[in-house]
Structures are given as C-alpha cells and as structure tokens.
Amino acid sequence: MLRKLRITLAIICFTLITLLFLDFSGALHAYFGWMAKLQFVPAILASSFVILIAIVVITVLFGRIYCSVICPLGIYQDGIAHIAEKRKKNRYSFKRRKKYSYGIGLIFFLLIAFGFTGVAIFIEPYSIFGRFASNLFSPVYRLINNVLAYFAERWNSYAFYHVDVYIKSLPMFIIAIAYFLTITVLALVNGRWYCNNICPVGTVLGCLSKFSLFKPHFDEEKCVSCGLCEKNCRCSAIDSKKHEIDYSKCVACFNCISKCNKGAMKYGYHKYMKATESPDFISDKGKTTRKTFLSTIAVLATASTLKAQEKVVDGGLATIVKKKAPKRETPLKPAGSVSLDNFSSKCTGCQLCVQSCPNDVLRASSKLDTFMQPEMSYERSYCRPSCTTCSEVCPAGAITKVTPEQKTSIQIGHAVWIGQNCVPLRDGVTCGNCAKHCPSGAITMMHYDPDDESSPKIPIINEERCIGCGACEHVCPARPFSAIFVEGNLIHREV
Amino acid sequence: MEKNNISRKDFLKVVGATAAVSAVALSGCKSDNYNKETTYSLGDIPKDKMTYRVNHNTNDRVSILGYGMMRLPFKDNVIDQEMVNKLVDYAMEHGVNYYDTSPVYCRGNSEVSTGIALSRYPREKYYLATKLSNFAPQFWSREASIKMYHDSFEKLQTNYFDYYLLHSVGNGSKGLSGWDTFQKRYIENGMIDFVQEERKAGRIRNLGFSFHGDQRVIEWLLDNHNKYHWDFVQIEMNYIDWEHAHDVDEDNVNADYLYKRLTDLNIPAVIMEPLLGGRLSKLPDVLANTLKQHAPQNSVASWAFRFVGTYPNVLTVLSGMTYMEHLQDNLRTYCPLQPCTEAELSMLMDIANLYLKYPIIPCTSCQYCMPCPYGIDIPTNFSFYNQCVNEGTIVEDSQSKDYRKARRRFLIEYNRQLEADRQVEHCIGCNQCVSHCPQHINIPEQLNRINDIVKKLQ
Incomplete structure (x- = not known):
C-alpha cells in the first residue's frame, strides 16, 4: 500500500518535471513551474526557506521521502533498477555507506557557500537530470512533435508546429551523454548506488533520516532471516543477518515491506532504533575530477564574404551564410540575473x-x-x-x-x-x-x-x-x- | 499606402456592396440548366474546340491560350523537365500553339527547358516567342545583347523565332527612369535597328515589345510605328488593370487605354498577367463567392480569362501554368471561349472596384525582384500577406475574442511558409529590388508594413 502510494506520487512528480524540460510552448510552466522549485539545491540557492524547512521536516518525520518521490534523478534510477530487477531478481546485498560520501557532501556545500556553484553542479542531482532531459529526452520529444507537425501542416491544423532540433552546445551534449550512460549503468548494476555514495543531497538528508520518527523496522518475532528484504533493497541499506537498517541510506521506498512475505518488516514510529554507524565526517578526499573541455573560441573574421551580387536572371533564393556567435568579453546573462x-x-x-x-x-x-x-x-x-x-x-x-x-x-x-x-x-x-x-x-x-x-x-x-x-x-x-x-x-x- | 488601408467600417461597406452586386448578377444572368438530376462530372476537355485568332501580319492562326514558360514546375530546386514535357504534350494535344519564354525566366533555365519540350514536335506546329531580356547593365553593350539573342537560338533549338520581343520596355533600372533605361538598352547600342535587320533576314517573323511602366516609352514606340512596324505588342491586361492600373500605382497605364491605342493602330495585342500572377484566382472570400455563386461550375480564374478573351484584338492570352490543373482549367475556359456578356463585364468592373478596397499588395510573383541579395523571399512574404487579407486572418485587435488563436495561427503559418532567414525582419531597405518590379511596388515599404504586423504579434 505504502509502496503503491510512493510509486504513484513518484510517477506523477517525475512526469511533470520531465514535461517541464520537454515543453517548448510555455503552457506547462504556468501550471507546474513550481515543481522545479521544490528541488533541494535550487531551493538553497534561491533561499527558499519555506521549501527547505518543509523538506527537512518531512525527512525528520518520515525519512528520505524526498529522494524517492521528488528527486527526478532518484526516480529515474528507480525506474532503471526496476527494469534490471526483472531480469535478475534478488540482486542486492548490504553494503556500508562509504565514508567518502560525507567528504563529498561537505565539499559540495562548501563550494556552494563560497559561490563556486559552477564546480559543485557536476554532482548536483536535479541539474544532472535536467541535463539528460534537455539534451537527450527533449530532442526525441521534439522530433515526435515534428512528425505530428508534418501531418498537421498537411491537414491544415495549427495544433502542432515545427521546431528546430539541433545541438545547442556540443560539449554539453557530450557531457549529458556521458552522465546518462554512467548513471544508467550504475542503476542497472547497483540500484541507488549514486544516491548513497555521491549525491550530496542524499548525504545531507541521510544524516537527518537517521533520526526520523517513522522508519521501516524488523519485527524480530516474525522475521525468519530469509534475506528477501536485503536482496531487494536498492539502497543496500538492510543487513538481514543482524536485523539492522542503515537509515542514512534508506529512501523509504517500502519495497522491503511489500517483499516480506512474513509481515516482518513494518513502517512506523520506532523509538529504539540503533544506527549502524554514528555520523562521522572523516573524509576520504572525494575524487571529483573536473572534466575539462576545450572551449571553442569564435575567431572574428576580418572580412566577410557576403557581397551583394548583380542580379542577372530572375528567381531563386540567395544563399544565406549562417550567423556565427561573436566573441563576447563578458558573457550575456538574461535580465533578472542581477549580475x-x-x-x-x-x-x-x-x-x-x-x-x-x-x-x-x-x-x-x-x-x-x-x-x-x-x-x-x-x-x-x-x-x-x-x-x-x-x-x-x-x-x-x-x-x-x-x-x-x-x-x-x-x-x-x-x-x-x-x-x-x-x-x-x-x-x-x-x-x-x-x-x-x-x-x-x-x-x-x-x-x-x-x-x-x-x-x-x-x-x-x-x-x-x-x-x-x-x-x-x-x-x-x-x-x-x-x-x-x-x-x-x-x-x-x-x- | 493610404489608399490601401481599410477600416472596419469601410470593410462592412465592401461586404454589403458585394452582396448587392451578386444579387444583380444572379437575377440578370443565371440560367436554369440545373433542373435535371445528374451525376456531376466536369466532363472531358474537347481537343478540337480551341478558339483561334489570326495575326493579320503573317496569317498565323494562334490559339487564344498561350503558354507562359515563366512559372515552370520545380523539383529539388531544378526545373522538373519530365513534368514540363507532360504539360507541353497536354497543351499541344488540346490545341495550344503559342509558347512564350525569355532568357531570364526560371533562373535562366526556361529557354533550355522549353527547347527540350518543344523540339520533340515539328517546328511548324508551334509558335515560339522569346525576348531580349538585357536588364542588367552588363548586357547593355551591343555585343552582350547580340550574344543573348544568339544564345536563345541555341537554347531553343531553332533557327527562327515566330515572335521576338524587346522585354519589358518602360521599366526603370537602378537610378534610371524607364525612358533612360530604354535608351541604354535599345537605342544607344543600336539594338532596335539590329532586330529590324533580323526580321528582314527572316530570323524574326514577328517583332514586338512588352511594356510595363514609363508611358513615354510606349508612346514613342507607337508614334514611330510607321518606322518600326510593330507586328504585335504585349501588354498587361485584366479586369483590375482595365480601368485601375493607374490607381494601383501612378506609374502604370490603364489597360483600356493601351488596348484602344493598339486597336486604333491595328496592332494585335498579346496579353500578359491576365490573372495577375494568380491573384485573380485567389480573390478575397466575399468576391470569390460572388463569382462562384454566379456560375458555380466555373473557376474564379476562368472569369479573368474570359474577360481578356472577350476583346477581339487580343491575339493570345499568356498564362504561366505550373500545374496540370491550371492548364486543364484554362483549357475548359477557352475550348471554346464564351465571350463575356455586357452584364458580366459590368459585374467584373464592380468586382474590380471592390477589390481595390482591400489592402492587397499588387505582386504577381513574377520573381523579377529575386534573388534578393540579403536572402529575403519577397514574393512569398507578399503572397502570405495577401492570403491573410483574402481570408481575413490578419489579427489587429488584441482585445478581440479569438485573438490568441488567430495570433497563433498567423505566426505558425508564417513560419511554415517562410524559414526565419527569409522573413521580413531581414529586409535592410537597400532598395535594389525596387527598379526590378514591373508592378512598381515599393517593395521595402510593403515589407516594412508586413514587418509591423508580424512584430506586433510576436
């Protein structure tokens, strides 16, 4: 029941956020633009305290619901893992949280605090998903739209219109593909490995969810230590031998509860939960290698080739040389960027x-x-x-x-x-x-x-x-x- | 452009008046052939019913429908020769024997294409017309003009022309009036005497000229008819230009005057732009409906063709038929021609009066302005605008009920018809196109007018 509720909410959130990235008509943003504003890191950057407090409160009360229902990258990994689980059942086993995850989280929030957001965003979950969606999903969506537009034009309908599909930035496109492949393969092999070892949002919410009031927990009287819960935990958070759960890793997906056929896994208020590990911030320097790309600098041509030619015969269209971006000393940012x-x-x-x-x-x-x-x-x-x-x-x-x-x-x-x-x-x-x-x-x-x-x-x-x-x-x-x-x-x- | 502005109030008047016209027309002319029940069929086009006119100079028996080779079908950016051959075959089969081309038509490829299509027939089966199209200053020298003349023989695969024209006399060029341009193109280089010699030598059977614009030129040429003996003259004639060419642009001469002048001199008239580049087949809805109501089985275009055919001194009527359907429709009109009655002529004059109240841009899509060096597709911009006027889909009032829908429709349609780089906003107003336009449209000014409409909606 809880699992179904989680899946339903997750699908709704995921669909709407993805559509935000796909819609080019601007119609959806008016209604669902706020979906993007619920995201944790954007909310920090936008100083949206209401949203931050809400996320913290929900996490302290119910665990990392945010990760399983609101974060589009998390839901995406759930989806991919689900596909993998169909091929090979009971594939996971308990693993301790890597200590370097705390180091990565610390570095991430320090970078943000000191304004080096441009570096931090390489591991920020919401924008990683945004880059998939805009560079990979959106072109597909637009191509489908263009097929519809092709027919609409022939049927004299204005329901669909042609939009250009092109690579807006090649380095960005390559990065998006690289991330897409990495995250997808990780999810296929290890479930939510990224969420519990790299993701800084996962780390910070994990610290909170250790103390959440409602958690899944073992009913030791009913448990027969069959290990089904552990083998189906995408977060590798359950140690079925010791009847322990690493609550910093649990995203409250409720899969364990529905898998357990003895009714030995329960979700509820549990006073005497013992954490498997105390939150320590010993950092193994996280290796976030900054990927570097050559920036292509447009060279300002001194002379242009377009010269009005004398007309000799009638008709036809002059060839148009495509415009190229000039080299701007200071990049242009949209009005509202302040600086x-x-x-x-x-x-x-x-x-x-x-x-x-x-x-x-x-x-x-x-x-x-x-x-x-x-x-x-x-x-x-x-x-x-x-x-x-x-x-x-x-x-x-x-x-x-x-x-x-x-x-x-x-x-x-x-x-x-x-x-x-x-x-x-x-x-x-x-x-x-x-x-x-x-x-x-x-x-x-x-x-x-x-x-x-x-x-x-x-x-x-x-x-x-x-x-x-x-x-x-x-x-x-x-x-x-x-x-x-x-x-x-x-x-x-x-x- | 004041005369082209049409207020809402005026527009209602137009609609009201149109209803009145149609009522008169209906009560006056409608026949009762429609009592019998029948399976509707357009019927076959007869192959032996073409109306012919005789050119008294050479006794040529010329079909009233002439094929203009200026708007040939294109496929993948080159002339679709296979289709041209099919069109010519169909036209020949139904009695069309006058084919009019020029070295500049269809990006300079019309003559070759016409040559390929026609050389499959015996030379005496068709009359061939081409022109000395030395518009660009680089052709103003005697040598360059003569070379253009000789090239035409080769391209058209012939050793004589039935009809040869000084192309578009009266049209100006960059910085020069129509009169001065005429001097440069034909008088100073002696080409006007050269073609006389060629006629004497038999390589030109009929010599004439086509006219647009500066009236001084046609007056001079006709005043010197005794010296030059024009065998025919090609003029722009249709039910709008008949009395209103001068209203549309003050540099234009009304067709009724020109026709009368030629008739008085007993010079046969060849008619161009009978349909104004298709504009008279795409009338504003109310006007089109009036004509359809009067004769539901006839196309809107047929009225324009019947109008010019009605005048007996018209030798042939040129139509640039791109599609088989154009050709078939025109053949239905002219096999045989049914001249307009007095009542019908007067109805067409009423239609013309109403038509002028619409802010339509008088472009005939002749492509003389193209290519624009800055890449703008001028005729398509104009035809898009005219289409919107005809259909009444220009959105002006942002308070109107369907504003959002109409705006969306307008912008999507504009983007469908024109890629971004070909749209009006890229017109820099360099004015290079203006002197090329035989309709004397102030192209940059009109593009600017469209730009204002588009900008308001974007």
Whole structure:
C-alpha cells in the first residue's frame, strides 16, 4: 500500500518535471513551474526557506521521502533498477555507506557557500537530470512533435508546429551523454548506488533520516532471516543477518515491506532504533575530477564574404551564410540575473531555461569557468523585451523574476559597432535595419562623414539607452559576423 | 499606402456592396440548366474546340491560350523537365500553339527547358516567342545583347523565332527612369535597328515589345510605328488593370487605354498577367463567392480569362501554368471561349472596384525582384500577406475574442511558409529590388508594413 502510494506520487512528480524540460510552448510552466522549485539545491540557492524547512521536516518525520518521490534523478534510477530487477531478481546485498560520501557532501556545500556553484553542479542531482532531459529526452520529444507537425501542416491544423532540433552546445551534449550512460549503468548494476555514495543531497538528508520518527523496522518475532528484504533493497541499506537498517541510506521506498512475505518488516514510529554507524565526517578526499573541455573560441573574421551580387536572371533564393556567435568579453546573462557573479553562484546548469527559451537565445556555455551554465547569443533570434520565460522557470534564483515592464529597462549588455562589417561601408548599400528594429531607440543612423551629406549612413549607438536585447545583432545583414553585437555587462543595471 | 488601408467600417461597406452586386448578377444572368438530376462530372476537355485568332501580319492562326514558360514546375530546386514535357504534350494535344519564354525566366533555365519540350514536335506546329531580356547593365553593350539573342537560338533549338520581343520596355533600372533605361538598352547600342535587320533576314517573323511602366516609352514606340512596324505588342491586361492600373500605382497605364491605342493602330495585342500572377484566382472570400455563386461550375480564374478573351484584338492570352490543373482549367475556359456578356463585364468592373478596397499588395510573383541579395523571399512574404487579407486572418485587435488563436495561427503559418532567414525582419531597405518590379511596388515599404504586423504579434 505504502509502496503503491510512493510509486504513484513518484510517477506523477517525475512526469511533470520531465514535461517541464520537454515543453517548448510555455503552457506547462504556468501550471507546474513550481515543481522545479521544490528541488533541494535550487531551493538553497534561491533561499527558499519555506521549501527547505518543509523538506527537512518531512525527512525528520518520515525519512528520505524526498529522494524517492521528488528527486527526478532518484526516480529515474528507480525506474532503471526496476527494469534490471526483472531480469535478475534478488540482486542486492548490504553494503556500508562509504565514508567518502560525507567528504563529498561537505565539499559540495562548501563550494556552494563560497559561490563556486559552477564546480559543485557536476554532482548536483536535479541539474544532472535536467541535463539528460534537455539534451537527450527533449530532442526525441521534439522530433515526435515534428512528425505530428508534418501531418498537421498537411491537414491544415495549427495544433502542432515545427521546431528546430539541433545541438545547442556540443560539449554539453557530450557531457549529458556521458552522465546518462554512467548513471544508467550504475542503476542497472547497483540500484541507488549514486544516491548513497555521491549525491550530496542524499548525504545531507541521510544524516537527518537517521533520526526520523517513522522508519521501516524488523519485527524480530516474525522475521525468519530469509534475506528477501536485503536482496531487494536498492539502497543496500538492510543487513538481514543482524536485523539492522542503515537509515542514512534508506529512501523509504517500502519495497522491503511489500517483499516480506512474513509481515516482518513494518513502517512506523520506532523509538529504539540503533544506527549502524554514528555520523562521522572523516573524509576520504572525494575524487571529483573536473572534466575539462576545450572551449571553442569564435575567431572574428576580418572580412566577410557576403557581397551583394548583380542580379542577372530572375528567381531563386540567395544563399544565406549562417550567423556565427561573436566573441563576447563578458558573457550575456538574461535580465533578472542581477549580475554575472550572482548568476554563476546560483545557477545549477539544469538547462530548464535553455529548454524553455522560445527564441532559442539561451544555450549552455562551453567556457571553462561557467561550463554548462547558460549564456545568451543572438544567431537564431533575439531576446524579445516582452518575453520573461526564463525568469519564470528558474528554480534557483539565478534568474530572478522580472516583469516585461521591468525587463525593458534592464541593461544586460550594450551594443558595439564593428565598422568593417557594416554593409553601407562595405557594400555601398543603404541599410539601417539595426536602428529600425531597436526597441529602445538607442540607435540612430548618421552620416559617416559629418561634413559630407552624401557619405553613407552608419549606426550611432547610445549605450545609455541600449538594453542589450540583441535585435540589432540578429537583424544585421552582415554575415557570418554581424556588424553590431552585444557585449555583456558584469552587473545588470537600470536604464 | 493610404489608399490601401481599410477600416472596419469601410470593410462592412465592401461586404454589403458585394452582396448587392451578386444579387444583380444572379437575377440578370443565371440560367436554369440545373433542373435535371445528374451525376456531376466536369466532363472531358474537347481537343478540337480551341478558339483561334489570326495575326493579320503573317496569317498565323494562334490559339487564344498561350503558354507562359515563366512559372515552370520545380523539383529539388531544378526545373522538373519530365513534368514540363507532360504539360507541353497536354497543351499541344488540346490545341495550344503559342509558347512564350525569355532568357531570364526560371533562373535562366526556361529557354533550355522549353527547347527540350518543344523540339520533340515539328517546328511548324508551334509558335515560339522569346525576348531580349538585357536588364542588367552588363548586357547593355551591343555585343552582350547580340550574344543573348544568339544564345536563345541555341537554347531553343531553332533557327527562327515566330515572335521576338524587346522585354519589358518602360521599366526603370537602378537610378534610371524607364525612358533612360530604354535608351541604354535599345537605342544607344543600336539594338532596335539590329532586330529590324533580323526580321528582314527572316530570323524574326514577328517583332514586338512588352511594356510595363514609363508611358513615354510606349508612346514613342507607337508614334514611330510607321518606322518600326510593330507586328504585335504585349501588354498587361485584366479586369483590375482595365480601368485601375493607374490607381494601383501612378506609374502604370490603364489597360483600356493601351488596348484602344493598339486597336486604333491595328496592332494585335498579346496579353500578359491576365490573372495577375494568380491573384485573380485567389480573390478575397466575399468576391470569390460572388463569382462562384454566379456560375458555380466555373473557376474564379476562368472569369479573368474570359474577360481578356472577350476583346477581339487580343491575339493570345499568356498564362504561366505550373500545374496540370491550371492548364486543364484554362483549357475548359477557352475550348471554346464564351465571350463575356455586357452584364458580366459590368459585374467584373464592380468586382474590380471592390477589390481595390482591400489592402492587397499588387505582386504577381513574377520573381523579377529575386534573388534578393540579403536572402529575403519577397514574393512569398507578399503572397502570405495577401492570403491573410483574402481570408481575413490578419489579427489587429488584441482585445478581440479569438485573438490568441488567430495570433497563433498567423505566426505558425508564417513560419511554415517562410524559414526565419527569409522573413521580413531581414529586409535592410537597400532598395535594389525596387527598379526590378514591373508592378512598381515599393517593395521595402510593403515589407516594412508586413514587418509591423508580424512584430506586433510576436
């Protein structure tokens, strides 16, 4: 009964959180955006004390329900382990908690406390799942959507529309695959091994769950020491010989209770529980090898090849060179990030905002110091002033909530002009598309030579009015590198 | 663009007036052929009923339907030759004997394709028309123009042209008026005399020109008819341009004037844009319904073809038929032609008056503006907009009841028809396209207008 309840709740939570990462229409976020905000580490980063207290209280009362019902990575491992158990039954045996897990947990929370979130997120469970979902599940979801859109288009329906499926960041994609394979194989072989030896959230909640009021426990009179409970404990938390349970590892999945055919395993208030081990924090330096990747740095080409050609025959479409991202000294972060520091110290790299961005502006960074944390670029579109999706979905407070009105006055960066790319100078045509599309009126077209009325007009930027939305960069006809691009601000400011 | 703005109030007036037109038309013309019960069938298209007109200069017996080879079907970005052959076979079988091409059509591949399709028939079975399309300044020299003329023989696999045209005289070019461009293309390089010589030599059987735009050019050419002896002239004519070409753009000349001028000089008229690039087959719903109501079995397009065919000095009517269905529909209209009655002509004039009240962009998708050097797909942007006007799906009022649904529909449809890099926001207003447009549309201004609508919804 308890197990069924746990499974039902877990499936609901897992489905909704996964859908958050899959939905690109923005419809679900309005209703279930809060699901992501229940996550432990994001709640710490967002200083959501209510949620943290609730999680602590629930754990002290009932054990690590959080790990079995709310954590999507935990539920994912349960699912994988379930598949493995079908092939080989009674596969687990009791193992002591590795002591280095406490060391890893300690280091993790120290890193977070001192703002090195960018390093800590490599083992943070929620964002690991987010990276699977956004890099691996989402493309599949979108491809299915595109098949439906293909038919919808032929049936003149607007229920589905085509979305681009592409790798937003290759290093991120490779990392996601590596994690996916590792976690999946671990779950297939060892059940919840990750949760009890690596996961810092598991460690911290494990410390609390040792003292929880309600726990599973042996009814020694009924127990025949058959070992079924131990062999079916994905957490390897039960020592059936000694009738002991490591409550720091137990995630209250209730599998043992339903497996026991003698009714010897019970869940309830148990005063005299003895812990198998006292919580000691002797640390075997956890080996979290920082995976390093070469960051590809776009080289700014001095000359572009797009030159207006004289028209000779009718029809056809000119080939369009795809835009390339310019090298920005300071990365661009969405309005609501407050500052680069605030963003880097709070972002878990879960990719929820990347996945939700309706304009394809956000993508995971490939740079070493902000790896996996999202940044903005304007090759596919620009950051529309009316859109505040990312600030609504961010569970960790890295992008704080802003309204469209506020957003129009937040300067996240400022436009910079590159004269040698600018088509009026380069191709001798009149342009002014950047000025035309600037939502804040920060660009004026002025004569290149102030004394010559016949000289070409070039964009003059009023940096004080610029909000860094990138409309100018996106619509600039110069390709692959725009003649005007947005350089990020270290600290976002009101204009 | 003021004349193209249509307020809600005006629009209701349009609808009301349309209802009135249809009522008149119905009471006036409807026949009672529909009393008998029958299994509905379009019936076979007769192969021997094509209406022919005689060109008094050479006694050519020309089919009233001429095949325009400007909108040939494409497959995987190249002309679908197999389909072109099928279309030509079908047209030949049903009596179409006039084929009109140009060195610039279909990205410069139309002549070769036309040559392949037609050379399978005896040369005397069809009349071939092509043009001196020396638009780009690089062709303005005498040598380059003559080379273009000679290349056409090779591509069309022939040693004579039945009809040869100075292509689109009166159209301007970058920085030059229609008159000045005409001087550069034909007078200063002596090409106008060169083609006279070629006619004398028999390599051109009929010499003429096609006209768009600057009226000074056509007046000069017709004033000098005694010297040049134009065998035919190709003009844009349809029930909108008949009285309203000048209303649509002040650089245009009304077709009724041009037709009358040619008739007075006894010069046969070849008609282009009878359907305005398909726009007259895609009328706003209320207008289309009026025509359908009047003759439910006839296509909306058929009215445009019957209109021009009604005028006796019309030698042939060119239609750029991309699909077999276009060809079949036109054949049904012209095998044989049933001229419009007075009542029908006046109804079409009413339709034209109402049509002008819609903010439709007068693009005929001729592709002369393409390729845009900055990658914009100009005709598709315009046709998308026109389609929305015709269907009444442009959303303006964010308070209206179905705003969200209509907005979603509009944006999804826009993205379906145009990939992101081909959309209006990338128009930089360089104005290079403007001089190419035979309809004199201020393309950047119109794209800008669409941009404003799209931006508001995004």
